[in-house]
Amino acid sequence: MTQCLYIDVHVIQTVPPANLNRDDQGNPKEAIYGGVRRSRVSSQAWKRASRQHFDAQAPEPDRATRTKRITHELATRISRNASLDRDDADRVATALLAQLGLSQGKKASDTAYLLFYGNAQLDAVAALVTDRAADLAALDEKALTEAAKELPVAESFRTGHPVGVALFGRMVADIPKLNVDAAVQVAHAISTHETQLEFDYFTAVDDQNEQDETGAGMIGTIGFNSATLYRYATVGFAQLADNLGGDTEAALDALDRFVDSFALSAPTGYQNSFAHRTRPSLVAVVVRTDQPVNLVSAFEEPVATEAGIQANSARRLAEEHITATQVWGDTPLYGAASYTFTTREPRTKDTAETLTQAFGEPVTFADLRTTLRTRITTALGEEA
Template sequence: MSAFLEFHLIQNFAPSNLNRDDTGSPKDAIFGGQRRARVSSQCFKRSIRMMARDYDLIPPAHRGVRTKKLKALLRERLADREPEEAEAKIEVALGAAGLKIKEDGKTEYLLFLGEGEITAFASLIAEHWDQLPTGGDKKSKKDAKSALPPELLKKAKALLDGGKAVDVALFGRMLADLPAANQNAACQVAHAISTHRVEREFDYFTAVDDRGGDDETGAGMIGQVEFNSATFYRYAVLDLNKLHENLQGDDDLVLSSVEAFAKAMVLAVPTGKQNTFAAQNLPEFVGISLRHGVPMSLANAFEKPVTARLDQGLSDQSVERLVDYDNKVSAVYGSDNDRWLVLDITGRWPDGKGQRAQKLEALAEQARAMAASALGV
């Protein structure tokens, strides 16, 4: 049976520039015919990954690394070997798996690899050290690869299985020339959009030269930076069955991943221009819904933008809109087995609509239990 764990967040940010475009302006989008503030899904996904790493929500062995510096990482793990010989053998081993190293020592493109995959490559090289030749020019490297025993080639390619890395399992990866190593994401993350119409603002700033002389009356520097302030609707959905498949049927790791993702999703705050704005604002509302039919983003609750009122904040109104819209779409598309978990500090989510939590830790534990029940583990 399908089982989707959805995350619906209402989060109000003070003046900030969390996610910039190529001109330095805050990203935005037209939605419902009105301009909205926007933070890209990629920005929030990286924030989630960094939060999980920095707060040890995922064990190091089950983390992923996005890098072009795979060769250097393997050198670190083979530090006891002769450097030049190790580098040559690393290139041959990676070539056996279909990964090419450029002249600058980096891979052709960013790789998203699990720590387990990197460790396995280092172990393979150490185990088959004598079987791995040391190539020279391009032709000799190609000959070296073709001279490898078939079982070694098979082992090298089999290492690219995701390594049970949680963030690789969640967000997926694509290696254009190695389709067998691709992994479809178990998690989809929407671009966060403001629930209301937004206009860009400009901060004109000056900086004073601390060592300026008495005759220097002007500023040492002037400039301007764009910013906005917005109440965002954030949405993400986990396909629990796909996550179970990507993590190779490891029940405990799947449930730990759900709990860690719940915490990281809520606590993740983009780092853009934070030294300037310090917009460290956490969500006013977190709703986790278990859907057994199809996923249902509630973004259309804000197709008509929320408008400012003197007697009620944008966050409060946004939560009320979520309730009304979920009631509408769930009545048509939902299942009787769908359930909600809620952490609400606005007081606008109605009693009786789902299980409540007072702390994030409790919410994450409840999400884990909900996933366990849905998966039957």
């Protein structure tokens, strides 16, 4: 079963006027879907927000880093561990990483692309030379290069992946041996309804203006919109476990951390200007054994503005899930949802009832994560 175990995460979330993820003009990203313009937040933006969220809660060695400055980072570790002069540490670090065949960037110490690696992986490379760093630094360039080739540098990057790399993978086009297949797919978030781009015209007053001076010290505009977003991600559990060396418990931990961070994170674009952080009104998880299923087709016809949008959006999502299970004969292994809609409110009564039909009685977000882990553990046990 682990070969076809997929965990789909569906989120409905309303954000106020904001510019979470800007385009090349500085305005919120958009997309045409169902014939109308929608607000859009790129998958890359939300993946980075998710990664930063779970990294913030992890010890430094368990975090992942994406940078062009890997040589600088390795040299820093070598210099610190071996009490080596910085110039010598740079030489040793360059020799060690040379065997990977990384393309060089415009700056001599930079790579041509961002490399995604675990801090613990780079620590392991630095540890390879801690006891002999001074001896290596004393060699000439040719001898140093030959000595570095004897060390298992590449192997250090092929094992011991942190959660970030295990989930989102690593692509190095010209060095296939460094590639890690992603366990997670994240869709671009789009609004469930049509949106309009608006502009905030702002002025800033110079606090040191002389009394006879008038006008603003600065004038500008910021593009923004507000939206109820549908967000979707799916996790391939078998791939995640494989990326973590076959450690099922580590994979369960990684899945739990991903669900938590994907639901609670947000891109930070213009956050000081808009204070846009909100919590989802719905988080639903569905465990499938056939294929991942994005339910965005629920919103191909944009949700009409009535007395709000988020309740109607959540109901549309539940109806789409119910229809899919009936039409295609889907039998998900497990489904559950945490949401804010109740039958006590007349305007959300239909939504709450439909959500219960689709995903069962609502649970708290903490219970959603706990029961998800329990159900997957049970399924793995039954397979064994």
